[in-house]
Amino acid sequence: MKIEEDFDTSLNDPNNEKYQRYVKQFQSAIEDNYNTVSNFKKGSVKITGFRPGSIIADYEIKTTTNSPNNAEFVEANNKVANTLTSIGFTVAGNAFAESENVTLSTATKWYPLQDMTLKCKIPDSVDGTMSWTVNGQVILQNGKYSFSEGGTILTVKSVTEKDKDKGCITLKHKIRSADCSSETFTCQLKISELQGLSYGRSTVIINKVNQVLPCKNETLGDGKEGDLLTGPCEKGKEGTITYKCTSGRWTETDRNCILQVIKDIEKQVEVLAPQDIPVVVAQLSTATVQNNQEITQSSVTVQTIVEILVKIAGTAQTIIIDAPVMKSFLQTVDILVSDFAVNSWNNLNNNSRTDNTSTALLSAVESISDRLTDGNFTINEKSIELNRTVADRYSGISNLTNSTTEILIPQISKPTPITIIVFTTLDNVLPTRNISNKNDSNTDVRINGDVVVVKVNQTINNISFAFDITDQSLGNPQCVFWNFKLDAWDSTGCEVKPYIRKGNETGKITCECNHTTSFSILMSPFSLDNKALAYITYIGVAISMASLILCLIIETIVWKNTTRNDTSYMRHVSIVNIAVSLLIANICFIIGAAIAEQEQPTSVGRCSPAVFFMHFFYLALFFWMLISALLLFYRTVMVLSQMSRAKMMAIAFIVGYGAPLLIAVITVASTAGPKNYVTKQDACWLNWLESKALLAFVIPALTIVAINLVVLIVVLYKMLRRGVGATTQPDEKHALVVIARCVAILTPIFGLTWGFGIGTMVSRDLGIHVVFALLNSLQGFFILVFGTLLDSKIREALAGRLSLRNLTSSNRTRSTSAGPSSSSGLGFFQRIRRRNVYNVSEASAISAASSGSDTYVNA
Known part of the structure; x- marks a missing residue:
């Protein structure tokens, strides 16, 4: 036109x-x-x-x-x-042109197992390419389909009944007698050449009936007591109805009928284009409102409409949704969640079902609300209210009937789009299961107030809600949110606060929710959000980062003075690479946490780079800790062996960075395709629920922790074995001090505290997560103290470089003394030297490597 x-x-x-x-x-x-x-x-x-x-x-x-x-x-x-x-348009004189009708094939009949050729002529007025589709899907050239003459001719090879639209022919045969003999019915194709094919004929045998058929119906036929049969739905509906012969009559037992208008919309949505969303949403809204009674009483129709809404919300992710479209969308939802649909939702939420229709509906509402146009507008339906505003804070009260829910979002950094959706009847929809009773719907837990959806495109430290209590007889209120990953209500990060009454108000509770990132997510599949964990995480990581920077500065200052032999050189190389890896990994952790706080679900595009580098450098941290442990093991067990510095360096860097890079790359390659590399909710880290990608970090880390623990045990055993019988009681006490010092130094350097990660993987206990976060977020601080500051040689070198020798004169005296008061523990091993030369060398190596000293006793 x-x-x-x-x-x-x-x-x-x-x-x-x-x-x-x-x-x-x-x-x-x-x-x-x-x-x-x-x-x-x-x-x-x-x-x-x-x-x-x-x-x-x-x-x-x-x-x-x-x-x-x-x-x-x-x-x-x-x-x-x-x-x-x-209405104001100037229509051209020859305004209408009909598209050209072209016969695709000159054949009047198509026969099975033969090739079929279709031709499509492109009109001269058309400029562009063409494609062939089957059931709305574009087909490509393969063994079944081939193209020629620039794609204008399609050849379908070996046509079968699967290449035609589905359909069937029904033959109704009335049974005239209740006592008839067996009878065989055969249905076959007319063409004799085709009757020999597998689908050319079909035969059914009706056996002799020797009993009275009490259920008789002109349409459904006759049947005996207890028989089941399936019949078609009424005119204007698609689907089937199941009947059972009971007490002499056919009784309806199951109805799966969907209005034809809804089925037509469902077919449109299968090939829905973004530009068609306004029209389709309007059609769905109109059909739902006009047929609300029939729709709300049919669980299969409710489920079908929810599936339509989910597809619309998915397609809408590439466009902007304006207020009229959102209003039509919510009009449909309002019918589905009305009180009239309670029985349908009870059926859909039965635990024997696995379709999770209620969760899909809530997810669709949240998803499409992400695409709302900027601006201020309000949409009010009978049980749903939407407020869209651009502001740097929000404070409002619901205007819905029998609802005075209050929402308070405190000051945020800058004006941003805020979407608030209040539901007063969503308790009809969402099942009342929480994390502890997810598989048990027969509990005393129930939704006792409104449900609120909040969408903000910035990090919010706290959101406050004041809810009306629907049923005053219920006690022990909880503040919860719907956890899509767990498919249940979750109270993590939310708590009940005292409600400050205004005038004579009664029957309200206040909820405060604050979702933050915890350090324990590095090993835990659970997202345990807690303010204490958040404070421990960020304070601990900040202290660690500052400590690691100081550690690297000190190593730079004293490098020449403390790396004069191969063992000392490799030890300091390991410390430096441990510090560098942990520092970069912590920086990536902070970046990932910031991304997760800003948007939920997490953005795959923004989150993936942070996760990759976090994964790589945390693994590098563990592999360099492994190198430190193996170096000590080598010097302890093989005291007379000597490996060149170049060879040790080559092995260290291949293991320290090559192995982590290989694991990180394989993880990306095996999980990035189906978009299961990063988590979908709460955190920016390796996926657990869909792909178990988190195991690519947990397994190597815990394996290295186990190896390092074995090394520590071997070292302690060597120290104790060489000291037995060689000392008096005072010396034995001194040996225990050296051993304790050895454990204190090697535990953070070997990463043994990460062993608490096993507890975080199997338990939601807050205490375990607190211990894990406390010890491991502060690992950088422990490395600075036990790996650097307690090393007397580093202190001497540092003091010498800073011209502060007077502060370390006593330390130098103790370092060179052979007396029992040596703080490094060498005096103990020097006395052993007089008894056994080989033992002295071995024990001295243990003490020096574990305590951080670079001085070896000459045997």
Whole structure:
């Protein structure tokens, strides 16, 4: 249809208000005037877009015949032109052009197992490429389909019954007698050449019946007591009804009927384009409102509409949704969650079902609300209220009937879109299971107030809600949120606060929710949000980062003075790489936490790089701790062996960085395709629920912890074995001090505290998570203290470089003394030297490597 008006580029944008107005005006004009066409299918008009050339509007209609009356169409087109002219459009003289009808094949019959050729002629006026589709899906050339002559000819090889639309032929045969003999019925294709094929004929045998058939019905037929049969739904509906023969009559036992109008919309949504969303959502809203009684009483219809809404919300992620579209969307939801639908939702939420329709509905509402246009507007339905505003804070009270829910969002950094959706009847929809009783719906737990959805595109430290209590007789209130990962209500991060009454108000509770990232998520599959954990995490990580920077500065200052032999050199190389890896990993952790706090669900595009580098550098930390342990083991067990510095360096860097890189790359390659690399909710870290990618960090880390623990035990055993019988009682006490010092030094350097991660993996106990977060977020501080500051040689070198030798004179004296008061513990091993030369060398190596001293006793 051609309109004489200057072409406006805004008509290329389906989200533009002018585009949507034109669609409604054109569609209304066509619908109203095509009703006179006898073969016109009502509700089939579809505006497919606008093109330049003045304005050319492309539209489609459907007819009930392949040969409509052209005279009727000409008359209808003239009426459409008059209608458009009356509302301000200038319609061209020759405004209407019908698309070319082309016969795809000249064959009158197609036979199974033969090739079928279809030809499509591209009109001269069309510029572009063409494609072939089957059931709405574009097909590619393969063993089944082949193209020729630039794609205009399609050849379908070995056509079977699967290549045609589904359908069946039903033969009704009435049983005239209750006592009849066996009878065989055969249905076969007419063409004799095809009767030999597997699907060419079908046979059914009706056996002799020797009993009275009490259930008789002209449509359903006859049956004996207890028989089940399936019949079609009423006119205007699709699906089946199951009947049972009970007490001499057919009784309906199960109904799976869906309104035809809903099924038609469901078919449209299968191939839904973003620009068609406004029209489809309006059609769905109209159909739902007009048929609300039938819809709310049918669980299968409710489920079908929810599936439609989910697909619409998914398609809408590429466009902006304006207020009218959202209003139509919520009108549909309002019908589904009304009190009339309680029985349907009880059936859908039965624990024997696995479709999770209620969760899908809530997820669809949240998903489409992410795409709302900026601006301030309110949508009010009977049981749903939506407030959309752009502000740097929010404070409001629900205007819904029997609801005074208050929402308070404190000051945020800058004005941002805020969406608040209040539901007063969502207790009809969402099951009342929580984490502890997820598989048990027969509990005393129930939703006792409104449900609120809050969407903010910034980090919020705290949100406060004041809810009306629906049932005053219920006690022990909890503040919960719906955890989509766990498919249950979860109270993590939310707590009940005393409500400050205003005047004579009663029956309210206040909830405060604060979702934060905990350090324990590095090993735990549970997202345990708690303020104490958050404070421990961020304070501990900050202290660690500062400590690691100081550690690297000290190592730089004293490097030449403390790396004069191979053992000392490798020890300090390990310390430096442990510090660097942990420092970078902690920086990535902070970045990931910031991303997770800003948006939920987490953005795969923004989160994936942070997760990759976090994964790599935390693994590098563990592998360098492994190298430190193996170096000590090598010097302890093989005291007379000597490996070159170059060889040790090569092995260390291959293991320290090569192994983590290989594991990190394999993890990305095996999980990034299905988008299961990072978590979907709460944190920016490796996925657990879908792909178990978290194991790519947990297994290597805990394996290294186990190896390092064995090394520590071997070292302690060597120290104790060499000291037995060689000392008096005072010396034995001194040996225990050296051993304790050895354990204190090696535990953080070997990463043994990460062993608490096993507890966080199997338990939600807050104490375990607190201990894990406290010890491991402060690991950088422990490395600075036990790996650097307690090393007497480092203190001497540092003091020498800073001209502060007077502060360390006593330390130097103790370091060179052979007396029993040596703080490094060497005096103990020097006395052993007099008894056994080999033992002295071995024990001295243990003490020096574990305590951080670079001085070895000459044997």
